[in-house]
Amino acid sequence: MPATTYAGNAILNLFLRGVALAPPTRVYVSLHTGDPGLTGASEVTTAEWPSYARQDAAQGGAVGTGFHASASKASENALLMSFGDNNGAVPVIVTHFGIWDAPTAGNCIFVGELDDPKTYLPSDEAVVRQNAITITVE
Template sequence: MPASTYSGNALLNLLLRGVAFSAPARVYLSLHTADPGLTGANEVSTGDWPAYARQDPAQGAAVGTGFGAAAAKATDNAKEILFPAHNGGSNITVTHFGIWDASTAGNLLWYGALTASKTLFPTDEAVWKIGELDLSVT
């Protein structure tokens, strides 16, 4: 899974130049209808899904509780992540996810394609069970 331009630059500056990087106080999971690229494009809109909002994997607890400790350059979600029921008028097909440092706007940190795209019909919920959202550094 690719890191965003923002994250890549911060990591390189930290490790190779000693330039401090402040870790986000909280991270948020977004859903996308196409590849978000390095900037987070194609995020689901509240025009199509009025109840949509990025979700906090830590669910309000300490940010470190949302994902397990990294091992072998990988981690996964430590808690179930549930998006609100799709309350729009038409189907939405979700193909990608993003990890952000803010609930709205902010900086895209990480992104990736879903294993399989998912069409959400009105009243459907999007959910990741514990351990289903895998992040890795390649």
């Protein structure tokens, strides 16, 4: 998966220009109903799923506990995450995920496609199992 525009620019500025990059104090996982592109578009909305919120990958722990140490240009989520029940009136089909530096707004850092789209009917709980999200740098 490619880095988003934000992450790509930050990486290039760090390595090619020596511009320091402040690491995020938290990283948040988002769910998307379509391809987020390089900006994080198509995130699930609270109009579709009223209680939806991005999830802190470290669940309140140190930011480094949310994902495993990288190896071979890849890392996986270290903890199980629950997005809670779809408390909306209609099914929500999730096809992609995103990684952000803020619980709302903020900068989208990485995006990826799920192996299989998942339909969450009203009252279905969205759970992301440990090691289910793999972030790779191409």
